[in-house]
Amino acid sequence: MIDRAEVADALEEIGLLLELLGENPFKTRAYANAARIVRALDTSLPDLIARGELGELKGIGPALVDKITTLVTTGELPYLDGLRKQLPAEMLSWLKIPGLGPKKARAIHVTLGIGTLAELTQAAKDGKLRDLPGFGAATEKKILAGIARVAENASRFLRPVVLKEAERLLARLSSVGGVGRAQVGGSVRRGAETSKDIDIVATATDSEAVMDAFVSDPGVVEIVGRGPTKCSVRLKAGPNADLRVVPEESYPFALMYFTGSKAHNVSLRGRAQARGMKLNEYALMRESDGRPIACADEAEIYRKLGLPFIPPELREDLGEIEAAESGSLPRLVERGDLKGILHCHSNWSDGTDTIEAMAASAQALGMTYLGLCDHSRAAAYAGGMSIERVREQHREIDALNAKLKGAFRVLKGIEVDILADGTLDYPDEVMKTFDLVVASVHSRFNLDSAEQTERMIRAVSNPYVDIVGHPTGRLLLTRDPYPLDLFALIDAAATRGVAIEINAHPQRLDLDPAGLRHGLAKGMKTSINPDAHETAGLTDIAYGIETARRGWCTAGDVLNALTLPELLTWLRERRKRAGA
Numbered sequence: 001m002i003d004r005a006e007v008a009d010a011l012e013e014i015g016l017l018l019e020l021l022g023e024n025p026f027k028t029r030a031y032a033n034a035a036r037i038v039r040a041l042d043t044s045l046p047d048l049i050a051r052g053e054l055g056e057l058k059g060i061g062p063a064l065v066d067k068i069t070t071l072v073t074t075g076e077l078p079y080l081d082g083l084r085k086q087l088p089a090e091m092l093s094w095l096k097i098p099g100l101g102p103k104k105a106r107a108i109h110v111t112l113g114i115g116t117l118a119e120l121t122q123a124a125k126d127g128k129l130r131d132l133p134g135f136g137a138a139t140e141k142k143i144l145a146g147i148a149r150v151a152e153n154a155s156r157f158l159r160p161v162v163l164k165e166a167e168r169l170l171a172r173l174s175s176v177g178g179v180g181r182a183q184v185g186g187s188v189r190r191g192a193e194t195s196k197d198i199d200i201v202a203t204a205t206d207s208e209a210v211m212d213a214f215v216s217d218p219g220v221v222e223i224v225g226r227g228p229t230k231c232s233v234r235l236k237a238g239p240n241a242d243l244r245v246v247p248e249e250s251y252p253f254a255l256m257y258f259t260g261s262k263a264h265n266v267s268l269r270g271r272a273q274a275r276g277m278k279l280n281e282y283a284l285m286r287e288s289d290g291r292p293i294a295c296a297d298e299a300e301i302y303r304k305l306g307l308p309f310i311p312p313e314l315r316e317d318l319g320e321i322e323a324a325e326s327g328s329l330p331r332l333v334e335r336g337d338l339k340g341i342l343h344c345h346s347n348w349s350d351g352t353d354t355i356e357a358m359a360a361s362a363q364a365l366g367m368t369y370l371g372l373c374d375h376s377r378a379a380a381y382a383g384g385m386s387i388e389r390v391r392e393q394h395r396e397i398d399a400l401n402a403k404l405k406g407a408f409r410v411l412k413g414i415e416v417d418i419l420a421d422g423t424l425d426y427p428d429e430v431m432k433t434f435d436l437v438v439a440s441v442h443s444r445f446n447l448d449s450a451e452q453t454e455r456m457i458r459a460v461s462n463p464y465v466d467i468v469g470h471p472t473g474r475l476l477l478t479r480d481p482y483p484l485d486l487f488a489l490i491d492a493a494a495t496r497g498v499a500i501e502i503n504a505h506p507q508r509l510d511l512d513p514a515g516l517r518h519g520l521a522k523g524m525k526t527s528i529n530p531d532a533h534e535t536a537g538l539t540d541i542a543y544g545i546e547t548a549r550r551g552w553c554t555a556g557d558v559l560n561a562l563t564l565p566e567l568l569t570w571l572r573e574r575r576k577r578a579g580a
């Protein structure tokens with residue numbers, strides 16, 4: 001039976017196809033909104049359909065109920081198939097190109113009569129786009145650069161995609177009789193923001209049985225290669241996956257080797273050689289006589305090399321071996337260290353769930369507070385709140401906190417827009433009414449580096465700004481960071497006691513590990529924020545924790561590892577020092 005994610009993907013595709021066909025924007029947005037609702041459901045779609053309750057969901061009208069029901073019960077949707085036939089198949093891929101939205105894509109298709117990526121590329125190279133209404137030479141150049149970026153990123157996949165596939169494959173292999181140890185390696189294990197493929201290392205008494213299970217997984221669309229100890233497949237979701245079956249005695253070494261990174265492995269091999277040993281993917285051996293040195297796990301390999309265990313997230317040859325040798329490896333932040341969630345949205349702006357539902361979900365995750373940060377008024381496209389709406393929301397939060405009786409606390413926060421000149425979207429008399437202020441850029445990405453840097457430094461100079469949101473504005477595999485001297489911003493924020501978040505949405509993961517390490521060295525605080533727009537999005541905080549660990553963050557570096565009284569004290573003292 002088709003799953004919830006596939007239904008949401010189909011609804012999103014309908015919305016995009018309707019936009020490309022020039023349909024009413026209210027209709028296209030209805031499908032995009034329905035996709036988000038379906039993706040965030042914590043109940044079974046078939047059960048909702050069977051009980052006749054699907055239409056009771058806000059935003060799911062009769063037409064959507066009919067289409068979702070058809071898709072769930074039959075696995076097909078003639079309406080979607082009909083839309084696909086009205087446009088060239090490649091046009092949807094155009095929308096991955098930065099700067100090329102549905103309206104511009106439609107204009108190109110209708111005016112120039114083209115529909116493939118190759119035709120679009122040639123048209124841009126021939127200067128045929130610049131004369132179209134609303135385009136120009138700069139837009140044409142940006143589209144060409146975007147096409148190149150799409151090609152570069154075509155073989156990379158976001159964290160949720162590779163994790164879901166890796167976990168499913170690992171579970172399948174682990175259920176095969178005779179399988180001993182099995183683990184995901186590679187960039188997936190190291191917590192990288194994006195990955196090209198999935199590596200799995202396993203031991204088994206019957207390697208053929210394990211490989212048979214691997215290649216027969218329902219997600220496999222092609223067997224790329226198969227040998228006695230290695231098998232490679234291509235998955236329906238996009239990534240390739242490699243399985244290596246090794247002897248039990250080689251497992252720790254193979255797992256370490258195939259976890260990487262390459263630079264980390266090279267440094268370890270050099271360290272082994274300096275100690276009269278040889279390290280490879282199969283064994284650790286004495287250089288003198290080639291005799292193997294048995295190791296039960298990775299931790300023992302590190303011990304034999306005179307080091308404590310180095311977490312996979314740090315294995316990038318960026319000083320982790322030296323830190324391990326000197327005993328200065330940090331105790332990296334863990335999920336259990338977090339006491340609350342900051343920076344999320346509700347249906348007061350562009351979220352889909354109520355404040356109470358968001359609070360209940362955060363509490364169910366073991367948190368003790370929630371920083372609600374809906375959009376400010378400049379973000380009209382996202383339901384940004386007027387000053388009067390802010391006051392109304394604060395009254396609702398007060399009532400909810402009274403109802404919660406201290407068992408949980410909703411903080412009155414805001415994601416305030418940083419305007420083009422670096423001022424903020426509300427005057428200070430409104431800003432001071434918030435418990436928590438996250439300041440973010442949502443417009444004018446085209447400023448040059450000096451202007452953008454000055455803009456953001458001016459924003460962090462406002463005494464009411466507590467946290468900078470998604471500081472570079474990047475969208476992984478889709479949009480480059482805007483021009484910015486990031487380290488200058490980090491230095492300014494650290495000096496003023498302003499935190500810079502790790503936005504944990506898997507398409508952002510911004511601030512990145514390099515920026516984090518620079519900031520931590522300057523004494524900067526961070527917070528791991530899911531930027532959730534529905535209850536299901538709160539669990540995205542897991543991706544932010546991985547990024548924090550890759551940036552060498554300890555619990556002491558993270559604001560939402562503080563208890564509520566500690567956080568309120570930090571916020572109060574920070575603003576006092578800033579002159580609020």
